[in-house]
Structure formats: C-alpha cells, structure tokens
Amino acid sequence: MAEKKKATTKKTESKKEDTKKVAPVKQEVKKQAAAPAAKPKAAAASAAAPAKATVGSTTKQGDARIGVFICHCGTNIAGSMDIEAVQAYAKTLPNVAYVDNYKYMCSMPGQSVINKAVKENKLTGVVVAACSPRLHEPTFRTATKESGLNPFRFEMANIREQNSWVHMHDREGSTDKAKDAVRIAVAKAALLQDLFPKSVPVEKAAMVVGAGVAGMQAALDLAAAGIKTYLIESDMSIGGRMSQLDKTFPTLDCSQCILTPKMVDVGRSDKIELMTWSEVHEVEGYIGNFDVTIRKKARGVMTPKEAEAKGIVGGGCNGCGDCEAVCPVVKPNEFEIGMKPRKAIYINHPQVVPLIYTIDFNSCVKCGLCVTACGPEKRAIDLEMKDEFVKVKVGTAILATGYDIFPIEKKEEWGYKRFENVITSLEFERLICASGPTGGHLVRPSDGQTPKRVAFVLCAGSRDNTGTGKPYCSRFCCMYSLKHAHQIIEKIPGCVPYIFYMDIRSFGKMYEEFYYRIQDEGAKFIRGRVANILEDPKTKNLHVMTDDTLLNRPVDMEVDMVVLAAAIQPKEDTNRTRKLFGVSCSMDGWLLEAHPKLNPCGTTTAGVFLAGVCQGPKDIPDTVASAEGAASAASIPIHMGEVELEPYFASCIEEKCAGCGMCVNLCPYSALSLVEKDGRTVMQVTEAKCKGCGTCGGFCPGGAIWMNHFATPQIVAQIDAFLLGGEQ
Amino acid sequence: MSAPGNFPIPERGPGIWQPKIQGIVCNWCSYAGADLAGGGRIQYPPDIRIVRVMCTGRIDSLFVLKAFADGADGVLVSGCHFGDCHYLEGNYKAAKRMFMVKRLMKSIGLDDRRFRMTFVSASEGAKWGAVVTDVVKTIRELGPSPITELKK
Numbered sequence: 026m027a028e029k030k031k032a033t034t035k036k037t038e039s040k041k042e043d044t045k046k047v048a049p050v051k052q053e054v055k056k057q058a059a060a061p062a063a064k065p066k067a068a069a070a071s072a073a074a075p076a077k078a079t080v081g082s083t084t085k086q087g088d089a090r091i092g093v094f095i096c097h098c099g100t101n102i103a104g105s106m107d108i109e110a111v112q113a114y115a116k117t118l119p120n121v122a123y124v125d126n127y128k129y130m131c132s133m134p135g136q137s138v139i140n141k142a143v144k145e146n147k148l149t150g151v152v153v154a155a156c157s158p159r160l161h162e163p164t165f166r167t168a169t170k171e172s173g174l175n176p177f178r179f180e181m182a183n184i185r186e187q188n189s190w191v192h193m194h195d196r197e198g199s200t201d202k203a204k205d206a207v208r209i210a211v212a213k214a215a216l217l218q219d220l221f222p223k224s225v226p227v228e229k230a231a232m233v234v235g236a237g238v239a240g241m242q243a244a245l246d247l248a249a250a251g252i253k254t255y256l257i258e259s260d261m262s263i264g265g266r267m268s269q270l271d272k273t274f275p276t277l278d279c280s281q282c283i284l285t286p287k288m289v290d291v292g293r294s295d296k297i298e299l300m301t302w303s304e305v306h307e308v309e310g311y312i313g314n315f316d317v318t319i320r321k322k323a324r325g326v327m328t329p330k331e332a333e334a335k336g337i338v339g340g341g342c343n344g345c346g347d348c349e350a351v352c353p354v355v356k357p358n359e360f361e362i363g364m365k366p367r368k369a370i371y372i373n374h375p376q377v378v379p380l381i382y383t384i385d386f387n388s389c390v391k392c393g394l395c396v397t398a399c400g401p402e403k404r405a406i407d408l409e410m411k412d413e414f415v416k417v418k419v420g421t422a423i424l425a426t427g428y429d430i431f432p433i434e435k436k437e438e439w440g441y442k443r444f445e446n447v448i449t450s451l452e453f454e455r456l457i458c459a460s461g462p463t464g465g466h467l468v469r470p471s472d473g474q475t476p477k478r479v480a481f482v483l484c485a486g487s488r489d490n491t492g493t494g495k496p497y498c499s500r501f502c503c504m505y506s507l508k509h510a511h512q513i514i515e516k517i518p519g520c521v522p523y524i525f526y527m528d529i530r531s532f533g534k535m536y537e538e539f540y541y542r543i544q545d546e547g548a549k550f551i552r553g554r555v556a557n558i559l560e561d562p563k564t565k566n567l568h569v570m571t572d573d574t575l576l577n578r579p580v581d582m583e584v585d586m587v588v589l590a591a592a593i594q595p596k597e598d599t600n601r602t603r604k605l606f607g608v609s610c611s612m613d614g615w616l617l618e619a620h621p622k623l624n625p626c627g628t629t630t631a632g633v634f635l636a637g638v639c640q641g642p643k644d645i646p647d648t649v650a651s652a653e654g655a656a657s658a659a660s661i662p663i664h665m666g667e668v669e670l671e672p673y674f675a676s677c678i679e680e681k682c683a684g685c686g687m688c689v690n691l692c693p694y695s696a697l698s699l700v701e702k703d704g705r706t707v708m709q710v711t712e713a714k715c716k717g718c719g720t721c722g723g724f725c726p727g728g729a730i731w732m733n734h735f736a737t738p739q740i741v742a743q744i745d746a747f748l749l750g751g752e753q
Numbered sequence: 754m755s756a757p758g759n760f761p762i763p764e765r766g767p768g769i770w771q772p773k774i775q776g777i778v779c780n781w782c783s784y785a786g787a788d789l790a791g792g793g794r795i796q797y798p799p800d801i802r803i804v805r806v807m808c809t810g811r812i813d814s815l816f817v818l819k820a821f822a823d824g825a826d827g828v829l830v831s832g833c834h835f836g837d838c839h840y841l842e843g844n845y846k847a848a849k850r851m852f853m854v855k856r857l858m859k860s861i862g863l864d865d866r867r868f869r870m871t872f873v874s875a876s877e878g879a880k881w882g883a884v885v886t887d888v889v890k891t892i893r894e895l896g897p898s899p900i901t902e903l904k905k
C-alpha cells in the first residue's frame with residue numbers, strides 16, 4: 026500500500042511532463058481530488074494481498090520489475106498506431122524495467138527477445154502488447170516459462186483485435202488507447218502471483234454425440250486408438266443423413282455401399298458402446314472427468330443383451346419383423362420423408378444398425394398384437410417400458426449432431442407443400458434410390474407419371490438475405506444437384522434437367538471436372554434466381570419464372586417437376602445439447618469452433634470437440650476429415666493420461682470470512698461449503714469442483730474470496746490504472 | 754475527418770474532454786465477440802478500455818462504483834446471452850447485481866444511462882461494434898461525469 030501512495034504523489038508532481046494528450050490540465054486537478062476518495066476502498070481491496078502473498082507470491086508490488094514487449098504484427102498493429110510513442114510512454118510507467126518492440130513477438134526471434142530480457146534484467150513479470158490473449162496467451166506463457174518465470178507472471182495487452190483493427194482510421198485515438206492498454210496491463214502484471222496448474226487424471230473413455238457419418242468415423246477412430254467410446258444417437262439407428270442418400274458426388278459411388286460397412290463396424294466394435302434412441306440428459310464435470318447422464322428413451326423393445334439381463338435367455342429382438350406385420354397402426358415414415366407408410370412398431374429401413382425394432386409410443390394403441398406375434402421365446406416387447414437414465418464417465422466428448430433441412434415452405438413463392446410436384450432434394454434422393462418408396466423410379470407425386478422436364482432450383486433458402494432464408498452457402502447443394510441431373514439423364518431417356526443457379530460452386534477435388542461432365546451430358550443451365558413458381562391446375566405442371574441474367578431476358582419455363590435444393594440448418598436439438606456441454610454457437614446456430622483456422626475441431630470448453638456439419642455446412646469428404654481431426658484431438662488428453670487445469674480457483678481469506686454462506690448458494694458447481702475452523706465458521710473451496718468463474722468472488726460482501734489471477738486487488742489496480750493514470 | 758462506420762472522429766487536444774469508458778467483459782462471449790469485431794475490421798470509437806474477467810459473475814458491484822468514483826464517464830459490462838453462460842448462470846447473477854447498481858445510481862442522482870449491461874456473444878462482432886458506438890454516443894451526449902465535475 027505504501028508503494029501505491031508513493032506512486033500517486035509522484036504522478037501528480039510530474040504530471041506536467043506528461044505528453045499524453047487525453048490527459049488535459051483539468052483532469053490533473055480532478056485526479057488529485059479523486060485520489061483520497063478512492064484510497065480507502067483501494068486499501069480495503071489490496072489489504073487482501075499480503076494475506077495471500079505468503080502462498081504464491083515471491084515479490085511485492087513495489088519490487089516488481091516488468092518487461093513490456095510491443096509487437097508490430099507486421100503492419101497489422103504498426104500501421105494504425107505510433108509504436109515508438111507507445112514504447113516511449115511505457116518507459117515512464119512505474120515498475121517497468123525494460124521495454125522493447127519487435128516485428129512479430131510470437132515468432133521464434135520475438136520469443137527469444139523476451140527470454141533474453143527476462144534473464145538480463147531480472148524481470149518479475151512480462152507484458153506483451155500484441156493480439157488477443159485468446160489467441161496467443163498460451164504462446165507467451167510458454168515463452169515466459171522458458172525464460173525462468175512462472176507462466177502466470179504474464180499479462181497481455183490487446184492492441185490488435187481490440188485496437189489497431191477497429192480504429193484503423195484514428196491513429197491518435199489508437200495510440201492513446203494502446204498506451205492505456207499497456208498501463209492497465211502493467212498494473213495487473215505488477216500484482217500477479219506465481220500459480221501452479223493442477224494436474225487431474227483423464228478418464229480413459231470418450232463420448233461421441235450423434236452417429237451420422239461424422240460421429241461414426243470419430244467413434245471408429247477413437248476405438249481404433251484403443252479408447253472406450255460411447256456413441257449416442259437420438260434416432261433408432263445409426264447412419265444419419267448419409268444413409269438417406271442414393272449416390273454421392275463426384276465419384277457416383279452408392280452411399281449405402283460405402284456407409285453400411287462402417288455401420289456394421291460400429292455395431293461390431295467391442296470398444297464402442299452404441300446407445301441408439303438415447304439423448305444426453307445432463308453433463309457435469311470438466312475435461313478428463315465428465316459425468317454424463319444419458320436418457321435411454323423407452324423403445325418398447327429389448328435388445329438380446331437387455332433381455333438376457335432380465336433373465337430371458339435367448340430372448341430379445343432379432344429383427345424378424347413379425348411384430349411389424351401384425352401392427353394395425355399406419356403412420357408416415359419420417360426416414361422416407363413421409364412418402365412411405367410405417368407401422369407403430371418399425372425400423373427405418375432394412376439395413377439399420379442395430380437391427381432392433383422400436384415402438385413409436387405416440388401412435389401405439391397398445392393392442393398387444395405385437396407382443397403375441399413376438400412369441401413366448403423372444404419376449405422382446407415390453408409395452409410398459411419407461412425411460413432409463415444411465416450415468417457414464419468420460420474424459421473427452423465429440424459433438425457430431427448434424428443438420429436438418431430448412432423448412433423451405435417458408436419461401437412461399439416456390440410453392441413447396443402447396444404444389445404437389447414441387448419436392449426437396451432429400452425427397453428426390455429417396456425417390457431415385459433403389460431402396461426408396463418407389464424402388465428407384467422417379468415419379469411425379471401428383472399422378473405417378475415419369476417426368477420429362479425437371480427443374481432444379483439452387484440456393485433455395487441459402488445465400489438469402491431477405492431474412493426468411495439463410496445468409497450462408499449450404500455448400501453441397503450445387504454438387505448434389507449436378508449429380509441429380511446426371512441421375513435423371515442416366516435413368517430416364519429423353520428427360521432434360523434444367524438447373525436454375527446463381528453460381529455453380531464446384532470447389533472440391535474433381536468437382537469442377539464433374540460439372541463439365543454434366544454440361545456435356547446435356548443438362549441445361551440457366552443463370553438466374555427463381556422468382557416464382559406457378560402451377561397449372563389442370564396438368565399440375567409448373568411454370569418456373571426467372572430472369573436469365575446471361576441472355577438478359579425473362580424466362581417462363583413449363584416443367585413437370587421442380588426440385589428445390591433447400592438450405593440446411595442445425596439439427597433441431599443442437600441448442601439443447603450444446604448448452605449441456607457449454608459450447609457456444611454462431612449467429613446461424615452452427616456450433617462455434619475455438620478458432621476457425623487454427624482449431625476448427627476444438628471448442629472453448631476444454632475436452633469438447635466438434636465433428637461434421639454441426640460446426641457448419643460440409644460435404645462428406647470434409648465431414649469425415651473433420652471427424653478424424655476431432656477424434657485425434659479428443660484422444661490426445663486420454664493418451665496423455667492427465668491434463669493441467671488453469672489454476673483460476675477461488676479460495677477463502679479466512680480471517681475476513683464471516684461465514685455467512687451467501688457464496689455457497691451462488692456457486693453453480695457446488696464447490697463451496699461452510700466448515701468449522703478454529704471455532705469459527707468459514708467457507709471452504711473444493712478445488713476439483715471449482716471452475717474459476719468468480720461468481721462467489723463477485724458477490725462476497727466481506728471481500729473474503731480470493732480469485733486466482735482475477736483477484737480483487739488486481740482488477741481494482743486495472744481500473745485505477747485506466748482512470749487515475751499511473752505515469753511517473 | 755470521419756471513419757467508415759457510423760461515427761465521426763472527434764476533435765482532440767488539450768482541454769478538450771474525451772469520454773473515459775470502462776468496459777468489463779467476460780472472456781468467453783463478449784471478449785471473444787470484441788476480438789471477432791477486430792477480425793472483421795468493424796470500426797468503432799476508441800474511447801473504451803477493457804478489463805477482461807472470466808465471467809460477468811466475477812464483477813463485484815463495487816468494481817462499477819469504483820470506476821465511477823475514479824472518474825469514469827461511463828461503464829459497460831458485457832457478457833453472454835442468458836442461457837449461454839460458460840459457467841451456466843454467472844450472467845444471471847451479474848445482471849441482478851447490475852440492476853441494483855442502476856437503482857443505486859438513480860437514487861444518488863447519477864444518470865443511470867452512464868452504466869450499461871449488454872449481452873454480446875462470441876459470434877456477434879458487428880453487434881459489439883454497434884454496442885460500443887452507441888455507448889460512446891450516449892456518453893458524449895451526457896458529457897463528463899458529475900463526479901469529476903464536482904471535484905473541480
């Protein structure tokens with residue numbers, strides 16, 4: 026505290042020398058007056074410091090020797106502000122023992138500047154004024170550690186993302202802000218303590234949520250790496266969207282042929298515990314130790330394993346389908362997008378894994394015919410089955426929740442659900458698929474006739490800034506529409522596909538070549554966004570209205586069928602799932618990666634990773650690649666065996682704690698409790714449960730909670746440094 | 754002179770008041786959102802200085818009052834949207850406290866528009882720019898804090 030007072034008086038004395046332009050003369054007077062008012066509280070706040078100093082700190086604030094390193098980041102920073110002025114200013118700050126700048130501080134030579142300076146100048150703290158701590162704090166912490174200091178003696182001043190890049194045309198304002206940022210960072214760095222991350226063991230198991238092609242690939246990779254993997258799927262069988270597709274572009278190999286072997290592998294692997302018709306219900310814990318509660322929805326049918334557990338030897342569902350044959354309830358099959366009937370007890374399609382029937386309890390009338398059909402040996406059906414909750418412990422988790430089709434009927438001008446012969450691409454996939462409702466014969470829904478003219482409307486709801494659709498490109502619609510065009514040319518002689526497009530985005534390997542091929546095969550391309558589709562009420566033919574922007578003339582084309590390449594959006598349940606795992610989402614609802622380029626599979630929650638389309642639209646090759654990336658990332662902590670947790674724990678300053686217990690209820694992780702110590706009631710922190718949010722520390726009426734690295738004196742010093750100055 | 758963006762670059766110099774705005778933001782949403790604004794080169798006025806905390810729940814009401822006592826013309830607290838808190842519910846607790854601060858400000862005659870709590874997610878870079886621009890605009894309209902004026 027003594028040092029602090031000294032600093033304040035010194036500052037007011039030498040204020041005249043200050044060249045800083047935002048500190049006019051009248052502020053000087055103001056500050057003098059403000060100082061006494063501020064002191065008592067600052068005193069109260071920093072009184073906590075000595076109490077804790079014995080634990081971690083080795084230097085007092087007055088002895089702190091801080092090195093300030095200013096990064097040019099090429100011209101990213103240097104182009105918008107006066108680095109020389111910032112450096113000259115930093116030299117005037119209290120506790121600053123060394124100042125330097127370098128073109129790229131994060132580079133190897135830049136880091137060695139830090140290393141050398143710390144050793145030669147006996148620095149006790151490092152401040153780097155560069156980009157965001159969210160980008161390079163780990164880098165510079167490592168550099169600080171290598172120079173012999175505790176890595177937590179490092180503080181970053183963000184002068185790029187929150188300064189030079191956002192004040193590009195205001196050099197003066199930008200330079201002043203950088204000076205303040207350095208001053209604020211130095212004030213905190215002078216008060217930083219040595220902290221030691223805690224190592225926690227990692228459970229040797231992983232979880233994958235969603236069993237589409239991404240989730241399956243991730244689970245298979247994890248299993249191949251010897252890790253026990255829980256694969257959770259909310260639908261009754263695995264395979265996801267890819268199992269609904271007929272052919273895949275640009276190789277035209279059959280989706281089922283490449284997917285079903287993987288599905289079988291997943292079902293067969295002894296390392297993968299497959300849980301279909303299940304949802305993640307609750308997640309607790311942190312990286313290495315997630316306690317996940319899974320809700321196994323009542324499927325009404327027992328697997329052979331479950332039957333055996335109930336003492337029915339040789340029982341359980343074997344997928345014979347006798348139950349389905351007798352079931353009197355008929356409903357539209359969601360897997361076939363309602364184009365085929367199903368019963369109340371059903372499977373999605375014949376190739377399902379696992380081959381276990383499921384009862385749709387919303388439509389089941391509990392007549393019991395299926396129970397009789399199943400027979401006394403298997404006894405697989407239990408009409409009174411209830412949801413079960415299973416708890417598992419995993420070290421890391423991968424989210425692969427996938428996508429849904431945008432409800433394209435919202436774009437009323439295209440008449441989906443109003444005109445029978447307007448269908449979506451996914452419906453087209455089922456119609457053209459040999460295992461689909463028509464056995465692979467493309468027919469018009471209105472009359473069952475084979476269409477001779479088919480219009481494909483691209484960017485249906487994608488790249489749409491009207492507010493109804495999605496602003497992003499759904500990324501694979503161009504390619505599958507080209508594939509659809511190929512399929513009808515191949516299957517229906519004389520049938521002409523008309524593709525209405527804005528741009529054809531054929532960006533992948535062999536995609537552009539595929540586009541040329543479809544052009545050569547005779548598909549017609551019309552560049553223009555479709556304005557309107559009208560139906561001829563007699564023939565049920567459709568009139569597609571647009572502007573041909575290449576020929577610059579209006580088009581009114583009569584076709585037999587329209588296929589809308591509808592946009593995609595995150596799966597319905599994504600929002601609930603992501604909140605359980607503490608993962609953020611972008612504005613469109615896609616899950617947010619830790620860094621779009623450097624960490625596309627990671628999230629801001631340590632130990633939780635993303636695979637596939639849940640992170641953003643991807644075609645199958647990209648989805649599989651991202652799944653393999655996520656699996657590799659998720660296996661690292663498990664193979665390391667332990668992880669370090671950031672030591673931002675709360676702790677109790679016992680001499681100040683009144684034992685009121687207000688904090689105990691505030692903690693979202695139940696990490697706090699009241700204990701008796703030396704005849705007094707005080708709060709105690711269970712460090713393993715504490716995640717360091719500081720909600721307790723923000724409330725404690727007695728200021729008795731010390732938040733590591735975000736302690737009250739440290740934050741108050743930052744506020745004071747900004748508003749009261751601190752120049753010498 | 755003006756910058757691309759919806760604000761002019763102010764005249765600066767000795768004796769010309771510039772607003773001092775203290776921002777206290779959470780690491781996971783608003784700080785990330787502010788970083789995204791940087792990546793997107795979204796321009797906003799430079800009159801704000803940010804202190805980063807892990808969660809808005811960490812923000813003691815006294816931090817806000819300390820900033821005002823120190824002479825801040827405005828304070829902006831920004832965190833995750835409700836339901837999106839990295840620590841489940843820190844932002845709810847922060848919001849409750851901040852309402853209390855606003856009530857207190859009103860009763861001592863300090864215009865409560867000087868203090869704002871906003872919710873900016875990690876994907877809302879443009880929103881962060883708009884929020885700061887608006888906060889700076891409001892504070893410029895309100896003028897210097899009466900606390901500093903009284904001390905003269």
